[in-house]
Amino acid sequence: MTSTRMTFAEALRAATIQAMEADDRVFLYGQGINDPGGFLGSTVGIRDRFSQARCFDVPLSEESLIGLGVGAALLDRRPVYVALRIDFLLLAMNQIVNHAAKWPAMSGYQSTVPLTIRSIIGKDWGQGAQHSGAYHAMFSQVPGLEVVMPANVNDAARLLLTALQSESPTIFIESKPLYDLDDLVELPVKALPFGQARVARDGKDITFVAISHMVGFAQTVATDLAAHGVEAEVIDLRTLAPLDEAAIVRSVAKTKRIAVFDVGWQRFGLAAEVARILCMDGSVRLEKPLVSVGQKWQHTPAGCFLEYHHYPVRHEVIADLLKIL
């Protein structure tokens, strides 16, 4: 076991290579996958290390490309499709929802679809309405899909390895700000089971439930609140489907207060799901209203001044939270 400092992209790349070396059924495909930039660096050199047959460029036919993955996966290959922006997966919803997610069920569970779909949520630098969508809640609504949203470098590598070993179709969602991170990564990468949330920060006064790059945001807010004498507990869900519901209930039972930090919009999303879990569990009586932190209910403006106010602003979030603390 060795530890190496890696960027987010390098960690994804390391996990991919490890999986491809262990299992020759794993192959990668996506538009621009073999460009010199190599998917923000995450696929650089993979074709040369393996072969064109295991890492190939494809046309812009999103629906059929996901369908191709479903068919190959049915015959026990391990396809990995990469889409640079999650917005483009909307073109393939028919294959993702009607085929990848449903084929095992429609066959009476006599077939499996071990397909991994990697895609990125764009944020900042003027991505605009069509390059910054956050559709994890939509995917999480569909039985049969696994939805993974790592928050840091190590989890990204470990969860991607799990996705590549999974027998179910998995939507692996990355977020652009995570590509700025680096950390020590233990090699070889160890698979991390889905559905296990992580306590990213211990606290007793309020629970922050967060995903993806909003875990880092929640941790920063927690540090700021500590100066006000408030200790927030930060729960990193890691995966939305399956979802570690018990971890949420356990933490809120202690803190009696909750804020949800979502990458997406605030309606019909993670905050709604967390509220459902707590209401249906019924064992915890919240002392204060739930606070929802996420994108405003509008489409992302491209201009930097409007865009800044579209996403949660730290001091505004802190002001909102102090009202209930």
Next chain:
Amino acid sequence: MDRDLMLMLYQRMFRIRNVEERIKHEYQHRNIRMAVHLSIGQEAVAVGVLAPTRTTDCCLSTHRCHAHYLGKQGDLQRMIDELYSLDTGCSHGYGGSMHLFDKQAGMWGSGAIVGGSVPMAVGMGLALKQAQTDNVCISFVGDGGVDEGAFFESLNLAALLNVPVLFIVENNGYSTITSQRLRQAAVDVVAKARSFGVDSVSVDGNNVLEVYETCQRVLESIRRDQRPRLIEAVTFRLCAHVGPGSDFGGGRRPEEELERWTPRDPLRLLAQRIEHEVSEGVQHLHEIQEQVLAEIDRVFETAKRHFNEINEREKLEAPRPPDPSRV
């Protein structure tokens, strides 16, 4: 023409036809509690295409999949069990009539979103190639599927990636009751496929021998060079798009078309040939018919008995009687 081949093809077509006639008959009892899309009139496509395939060739199909499933030698008892909602069904009661699955026979299922299984076939072809076999994926789609963008994306992908896929466009001229000419500005499917670099040919889909011989030859080419091909089989649906009824007249499909196609019924065409060309042909046909009808009786009686046993226990509310004003 080979006597045994003709009799084998007739046996398979007669079996499919009479399984579906029996489904039509049983449907009135309201215990097949799901939509059925019958292939009556189109049997020569399923049988002619699939008879020359191997068990290890993969097949993907459409909502109208009964004939494909049986053509690929899927298990009949398990198919009828599936229609009767039994857990002994080929999809364990989860799939129903539109999602028949028999992995052992190479029947990898069928999709009810028109054109949706075509891209999957490209992936199956890729997997067969990656696994270094010379097996082929057979992808059934109707002329309705040719309306879909994914069909064209798939032709391009298959040709670009050189995968062993045989696209079968089973052209019955209609998507429900909307004719191909109302939906497609250019109706030449073969020309469309060729423009993507996919070798293509059109056959008379009601002549099972022509379908069989073409498909056998094309399959050999695909196994040899691992390149996709397309066969358009022109045929006609003699029953309604969905359900046991008819959709001719009354502003639906023109009755003249039914009159024109009825003499071209694929079973009738082959039976005529056997009667003329095979010694004691009539007697052979009778033997086949008797044997097949006895099998179908057994299969339906078994399924119905199990259905009734479970239904007595579950006590589901009886379905409403069918509305005669609706097809």
